[in-house]
Amino acid sequence: MPITSVEKDLDALTITIVADFAAPLARLWDAYADPRQIERFWGPPSYPATFLRHDAAAGGRSVYKMTGPTGDEHYGCWEWTDVTAPASFDIIDWFADETGAPNTALPPTRASFVFEQTDGGSRLTTTSRFDSLEQLQQLLEMQMLEGTKEAMSQIDAVLADLAAFATDRGAEAQILSDTQVRVARVIRGSVEQVWQAHSDPELMKKWLLGPDGWTMPVCEVATKVGDSYRYEWQPEAGGEGFGFTGELLESEYPHRQVTTESMIGMPGQTRNELTLTPVEGGTLLSLVITYANAEMRDMILATGMTDGMETSYERLEGLLVNA
Numbered sequence: 286m287p288i289t290s291v292e293k294d295l296d297a298l299t300i301t302i303v304a305d306f307a308a309p310l311a312r313l314w315d316a317y318a319d320p321r322q323i324e325r326f327w328g329p330p331s332y333p334a335t336f337l338r339h340d341a342a343a344g345g346r347s348v349y350k351m352t353g354p355t356g357d358e359h360y361g362c363w364e365w366t367d368v369t370a371p372a373s374f375d376i377i378d379w380f381a382d383e384t385g386a387p388n389t390a391l392p393p394t395r396a397s398f399v400f401e402q403t404d405g406g407s408r409l410t411t412t413s414r415f416d417s418l419e420q421l422q423q424l425l426e427m428q429m430l431e432g433t434k435e436a437m438s439q440i441d442a443v444l445a446d447l448a449a450f451a452t453d454r455g456a457e458a459q460i461l462s463d464t465q466v467r468v469a470r471v472i473r474g475s476v477e478q479v480w481q482a483h484s485d486p487e488l489m490k491k492w493l494l495g496p497d498g499w500t501m502p503v504c505e506v507a508t509k510v511g512d513s514y515r516y517e518w519q520p521e522a523g524g525e526g527f528g529f530t531g532e533l534l535e536s537e538y539p540h541r542q543v544t545t546e547s548m549i550g551m552p553g554q555t556r557n558e559l560t561l562t563p564v565e566g567g568t569l570l571s572l573v574i575t576y577a578n579a580e581m582r583d584m585i586l587a588t589g590m591t592d593g594m595e596t597s598y599e600r601l602e603g604l605l606v607n608a
Contacts, residue, residue: 288437291430298415300430304437307406308444311565314371314400315450316443317341318562319569321459321469322450324349325443329435332359335461337573338385341562342540343368347376348385362387370563373399392420394429452566456595458586463579468591470598473567474605480539480561482601484508489516492601495593498522507533507544514544531557553577570598 287304294301306313316322320339328334332351339347347363362381368374378394379387387393395414400407415421448454456470472479482488486504494501495518503517510533517528528549534556535543542559556575561568576582 287441288434291434295418295421298418298421300413300421302411302413302433302437304409304411304440305403305405305407306409306441306444310400310402310407311371312444313407313409315564316440317374317398318370318564319450320347320467320571322443326436326439327351329432330439331435332432337461337465338558338560339562339571340365340541340560341368341370341374342537344537345540346385348381350383358383360385371400373397392416392423394424456591456598458591460582461573464576464582466574466576466582466586468572468574468594469569470595471564471567471569472598472602472605474602476539476561476563476568478605478608479568479570479601482605483542483559488604492604493597494518494600496596503528507531510534510536515549517549553581 287306288302289305290301290303292301293299316326318339318341320336323339324334324336327336327349328351332353334349334351336347336349339349343365345365347365349361351359351361353359360381360383362379362385364377364379366375366377375395375397378396379389380391380393381387392415397412397414399410399412401410402408415424450471452471452473454471456468459467459469461467474482482492484506486506489504489506490501493504493516498521499518500521501516501518503515505513505515507514512533513530514533515528515530517526519526529546530549531545531547531554533542533544535541540561544557544559545554546557547554554577558573558575560571560573562571563569574585576585
């Protein structure tokens with residue numbers, strides 16, 4: 286158990302938890318910044334978490350659900366109010382509905398996470414603040430503290446699992462729900478470089494090609510919210526090509542971009558949420574794709590989409606390393 290102390294201050298309306306780890310500071314920070322890692326310990330073992338959105342930047346949001354042993358689902362969301370990587374971040378943690386909207390009928394928790402290097406590794410101090418003694422007692426009666434202790438008991442195993450999150454692993458697709466898939470990969474390069482690689486048409490034509498043997502003659506980029514984009518590919522040897530078009534819905538440089546996407550000439554549309562997070566070794570690219578239904582999700586995955594994306598990301602990484 287990494288927790289070394291728990292202090293309840295009823296006068297200050299705070300609960301402070303201190304936990305020590307053998308892992309380096311950067312490794313501990315990444316465990317909280319990476320949605321693939323935090324969801325392995327944020328919920329207690331009987332209520333594992335799935336993060337549907339995770340913006341580790343000031344002004345960002347996170348949305349997660351915890352699934353119980355009978356399949357019951359309980360949602361929460363964060364508002365990221367301050368981030369100073371890798372030293373600290375502050376959030377407001379709300380109960381939420383299935384859309385990720387805060388449930389204002391229940392009290393939120395304002396939490397500060399402070400990361401420090403120690404002689405033996407790293408230390409995390411989490412201070413949760415409440416608006417009233419009644420709110421604090423309400424959450425204690427809901428066994429928040431017991432759940433937090435159970436959840437944090439899982440962190441050591443995640444920190445020890447270096448291979449699962451190594452920078453040399455390829456793109457991986459994880460099914461989040463009946464309609465959502467997350468593709469994640471660490472790319473050697475800064476957040477700004479990876480953002481630029483998704484915004485510069487001439488650069489995109491060099492890497493966003495999927496398997497070898499294709500060209501990208503059309504790359505019309507959406508530069509502001511409400512703009513449309515259009516991408517088209519053609520085989521080098523000649524023959525029929527394909528393309529996608531859509532609209533830019535959100536853009537928060539250099540961390541988050543949301544678009545719709547439709548294959549030209551085909552029915553159906555997806556929602557693509559791109560998040561870029563600085564981690565040790567480069568930039569974690571996380572792409573959450575929302576499909577109309579499970580059948581569409583499975584059909585697209587069966588096309589080898591992830592393999593094509595990995596080939597493109599390898600090509601991008603080569604460009605950034607040699608830049």
